[in-house]
Amino acid sequence: MKLVDSVLLSLFFTFLSVPPPLRLSAAIPPDSPIYDYDFEVPPPSPSPPPAASPNTTLEYMDLTLPPLLPTQSPKCSVHVLQRDFAHTVGSPPVTSGYIPPPECPAPWSRVVLELAGAASDVQKDRIAAVWLAGVEVLRTSTPFSMSPGVFWYVRKDVTRYTALLRHAAAFSMMLENSNATFPGVFSVNVSLHFYRGAVSFSSSPVSDSAAATGGLTAHPIIRGFYREPADLIIPISRPTAAAAGGGHWFRVTNETDRSSRTVLIPNNTYRAVLEVYASHHSDDEYWYANPLRSSGATLASDCLESKKPNGAFRQVVATLDGRYVGSAIPFPVITPGSVNPFFWAPVAAIGAYDHPSYDFDLTPFVGKLIDGGPHEFGLTVKECQPFWLVGGNLHLWLDAWSDAVEGGLIRYKVPPLRLGRQADWKNTEGKSEMEGQVIIRFSGWVSSSAGNVTTSVRHKLKFKSHVEVEEKGEMKTVEMEMKARTNLRIERDHAVVGRVVVETESPLNLVVESSNGGGGTRIRKTKLFHEMMEARSSAEGKGGEWFSTITDRQEAEGSVLVGEDGEVVWGSGETKSTYKYRDDKKCYLRTVNMVGGKVKEDEESSSCVAAAADF
Structure with missing residues (x-):
């Protein structure tokens, strides 16, 4: 392990001036035929993106497979937004x-x-999101930049939002930077x-970086839930009129804080999917490492926990007219400034630059x-603590040959997810466990x-968490496992005509050791598997x-010195990231080893033998 040169933060802003505040225009209501908004679309910026600054020298990467593209260059490109985010809080x-x-x-x-x-x-690092006509199309985090010259890219397949892209609309972005x-x-x-044109799996790469993939140049569009893009997308989020200081996302502070939006659905809707975004912040930044205990002394302040020790379980829940229609145990995205910032320079944590969204098929409820x-x-x-940012997009498929359809709910079986909770604590030492599972069934015609x-x-959910604290609160061990399986069956005239199965599994292991660093500082050593x-x-x-x-894996180890104010003063980190993709035609494997802020190994392969042998 190599020690990164000490990052004495005061050196970076002693001699540098802060740009003046920006004047930002108010957001514009979404262009939805459901709400029949009347607004003018501001013209897009006529100028191309500016050239990179001469000091932009270090790329912070997201280890993933780029979007699956046809073998030709883009037919056309549209530059839709350009902005410098400085004093933008509020x-x-x-x-x-x-x-x-x-x-x-x-x-x-x-x-x-x-x-x-x-x-x-x-x-x-700052949380950010991009909306089109009030519909969230990307949730992302900026890097935790430790020096001038950091740049990064996020590339996301947004074909599923074609219904919005066909019409003029407001394009907006939220990034609160202080x-x-x-x-x-x-x-x-x-x-x-x-x-435009057919998507090709041919061996002709569209770029040099695609050569190693044998023409597979990006992550495929999601199949099953989005066999074809929806005909209409309605935002389930804050309308622009209420977003003057907070963006379109809902802010949730506790489980009784249920955010909602009321909408009208076209009578010729024959299919519906609710897409939900959720990210954890502030007191719940480390919810996955939160012990379960009723009372007693708190742990060391740098041992990564929420303020209230209510346990390491969170569940994002969607309702329709107050009735449960879907849920997900959220993937614990580790943002670039979390756990140890030196783990994520220059390779981001899983999902940090493109936060996952969760799909709930609501077609059984179309009759309603x-x-x-x-x-x-x-x-x-x-069971959340302040605060979470949540928002949804309702994707609807419409029958072009009918003004109205009919439907009805056949089966609705929603038992509660009952958690087993065990805790054994004595002062600052002890352990807690939470475990539970549930099977949900819906069907409708x-x-x-x-x-x-x-x-x-x-839909089956399974969850298990173990948090143990030793050495008078100075050492914490976290083990978490989340599994989910969704089976979708489609029948016509009593014959099965389609099936979709989606399985996810997200293990996390974390060990944190804290010790006195002198002068009011703390030294925190961390090992992470995610x-x-x-x-x-x-x-x-x-x-x-x-x-x-898809298997996206990271193993990291390092140390940081945390100041009295909780800020990281210096640190070191080693991270190995491995991304593997495989389908019925192609394979892709990429491995990146990072030591002390420098990439020591970066290998790509399209060999299915190599992908199978890697792990």
Whole structure:
């Protein structure tokens, strides 16, 4: 392990001035045919993104497979937003206008959103999001930049939002950055790249970086839940009128704080999927390491825990008119300033630059949704502490051959997720365990121009957490495992015509040792193992089978010196990141070893033998 040169933060902002505050325009209401808003779309910026600053020398990377693109270059690209984020805390989202590209109108085979960012100087990591017509299309974090010259890219397949991209709309972004302590300004450009033509798996790469993948140049569009993009997308989030100081996302402070939005659903809706974003902050930044105890002394302040020791369990829950319709145990995204910032320079933690979203198929409830009345969609986080940011997008598929469809709920079985809780504490030492599982079942029918189709959903959640504290509160061990499996079955005329299975597993192991560093400081040594595994399979008709697996794994070890104010003064870190993708046609494997802030190994392979042998 090599020690990173001491990062004495005061050196970075003693001689640097802070840019003046920005004047940010108010956000614009979303362009939704459901609400019939009347607004003017501000023109998009006519200028291309500025050239990178001469001091932008270090790229912070997200180890993932880029979007799956056709073998040609983009048919056209649209630059939709450019902004420097400085003193933006409490400001509304910055807003620009989006107009569909006239030179390459829909249909598109792929649309890829690219966010290019640069940090002018030292700055903390900040949460950010991008919305189109009030619909969240990306939730992300900035890097924890430890020096000037940091830049990064986020590339995300946003083809599922095609219904919005077909029309002029407001494009907005939220990034609350403070320069009260750190001088870094985040400069961000957002562009959309439109592709036409068939998606190809040929061996002709579209770029040099794609050569190692044998033409597989990006993460495939999600199959099963989004076999085709929806016809209409309605935001389940804060309307712009209420977002003057907080963006479109809902802010949830406890499990009784249920945020909701009431909407009208078209009568010819035959399918519905609710997509939910959720991220944890402040007192719940380390919810996954939170012990369960009723009372007693708190642990060392740098041992990564929430203020209230209510245990390491959180559950994002969606409701329809107050009735449960879906939930997920959220993946614990470790943002670039969390645990040990030196783990995430220059390779980001899993999901940090592209936070995962969670899909709940609501098709069994379509009969309820199309009754002609308004319906309330609610979001909350069970057992949470302040605060979480949540928001949803309701994807709807409409019957073009009918003004109205019919439907009904056949089965609704929702037992509570009962957690077993055990805790044994004596002063600052002890251990706690939480464990539980639940199986949810829905089924419902919809009669449309496609016939009478029954959709059945079976969702199983399994959770286990172990938190142990030793050495008078100075050592903490965390073990967590989350598993989920969703089975979707589609029947027509009593015959199965389609199946989708999505399985996820997210183990996390963390060991934290804290000791006195002198002068009011603390030394924190950390070992971390984190993994996200996902398997998807689908079958439609005869010969329409498809599968994919993703394994994203990180192992890290290092130390930091934490000052009296809780800020990291210096540190070191080693991280090994391994990303593996496989489907019925291709394989992809990438391994990056980072030591002391420098990449020592970066290897790619399209060999399925290598991918199978790696782990």
